Amino acid sequence: MRALVGLWRWRHNPLRRRTDLVEAWVACAAVLLIAAAAPLAGLAIGGASRDTLQQSVREQHEVRHEVIGTVVKKVSGPPIDPDPETSSARDRHSRVLAEWTAPDGTAHSGTVFASLRSPDPGDRFRLWTDERGQVVGRPLDDATASTHAALAGIGAAVAVAGLVEGARRLVVWRIVLRRYDRWDQAWDKAGPDWGRTGTGS
Known part of the structure; x- marks a missing residue:
């Protein structure tokens, strides 16, 4: 506007x-x-x-398939995680030794994170695996x-707006530089005594 x-x-x-x-x-x-x-x-x-x-x-x-895991026992002492974001996210989960059956029917066991606050042996929880039963992340x-x-x-959209505004500022900057150059040329033509022209001094 x-x-x-x-x-x-x-x-x-x-x-x-x-x-x-x-x-x-x-x-x-x-x-x-x-x-x-x-x-x-x-x-x-x-x-x-x-x-x-x-x-x-x-x-x-x-x-990726959601399967049911069964807690065998709780694993104490989770490994130290240097990333505070992942460690705080994992605080809501318990590290357990669990058993589960893969979508292809094979039995698997291993240490996983279960969405249980205080797991007991025999508790069941959901986890995601690939078709061979390897634990994977939840799908998007x-x-x-x-x-x-x-x-x-x-x-x-913001990037395009920023590029256009940056180009506009660059063009205006060039225009101002040319304007200053013309002022300098006009000043040089007028000479150092332009204010006393015709006064006889």
């Missing part, structure tokens, strides 16, 4: 320089590009990310995939 006001202000102003008009047009073009290109880029990147992530959701749900769900896609779209 400010760019349009600037264009209108410079329309018939006798003090208008050519660079003023160029600067106003550059600002107007930047506003239009931000208003049009940024949302389009956000929609395109968000849509492409959503398609890719939904494909990942489908693939993960095909190869639709809501998380949609959130990541939306964030990617917003990030792309």
